[in-house]
Amino acid sequence: MSLTHSIGYVKNDIGYGSSKSLRLSITFATEVFGGAMDYRFVRTTCPYCGCGCEMLLEVENGKLVGTYPSKTSRMNNGKLCIKGWNAHEFVHSPDRLTKPLIRKNGTLQEVSWDEAFDFTASRLAEIRDNHGPDSLSFLTSARCTNEESYLMQKLCRAGFGVNHVDHCARL
Numbered sequence: 001m002s003l004t005h006s007i008g009y010v011k012n013d014i015g016y017g018s019s020k021s022l023r024l025s026i027t028f029a030t031e032v033f034g035g036a037m038d039y040r041f042v043r044t045t046c047p048y049c050g051c052g053c054e055m056l057l058e059v060e061n062g063k064l065v066g067t068y069p070s071k072t073s074r075m076n077n078g079k080l081c082i083k084g085w086n087a088h089e090f091v092h093s094p095d096r097l098t099k100p101l102i103r104k105n106g107t108l109q110e111v112s113w114d115e116a117f118d119f120t121a122s123r124l125a126e127i128r129d130n131h132g133p134d135s136l137s138f139l140t141s142a143r144c145t146n147e148e149s150y151l152m153q154k155l156c157r158a159g160f161g162v163n164h165v166d167h168c169a170r171l
Contacts (some may be wrong), residue, residue: 037061048083050142051075054083059145064088128160137164 046053054073058066071078100116101108
């Protein structure tokens with residue numbers, strides 16, 4: 001498949017023709033980039049709210065470099081809000097937390113995931129035991145799937161005896 005032919009598939013999904021199944025990968029050698037360049041678009045769902053807008057992530061050599069709306073999506077018809085347009089920017093942010101932190105002696109210290117989960121579970125159980133189950137409440141995210149939200153409410157109700165569960169995506 002030639003580069004020109006491959007870009008035609010992207011144009012179709014961005015809105016210049018019929019819907020195409022798109023998991024496009026273009027690999028081509030170029031003297032400008034000094035060898036092979038991996039360039040592709042990946043269709044996905046926007047991570048911000050519960051609307052479910054479809055978007056195309058532009059990936060260059062394994063790094064997200066851009067976001068485009070999918071014009072073949074019935075949900076968003078080729079439109080994205082400002083958060084959707086910039087969804088690729090937080091992935092490679094130097095400010096993004098990638099490891100768990102626990103405050104020890106007044107400062108945040110990097111810990112293992114096992115230690116973070118053990119600390120969280122024991123602290124929640126301690127609060128429930130000392131102050132009762134009504135002292136806890138849980139909030140799930142619009143980035144969670146329905147199944148993940150179901151598991152959270154099941155954990156809260158069955159595991160902690162808490163009925164205070166909410167979701168931030170009440171549109």
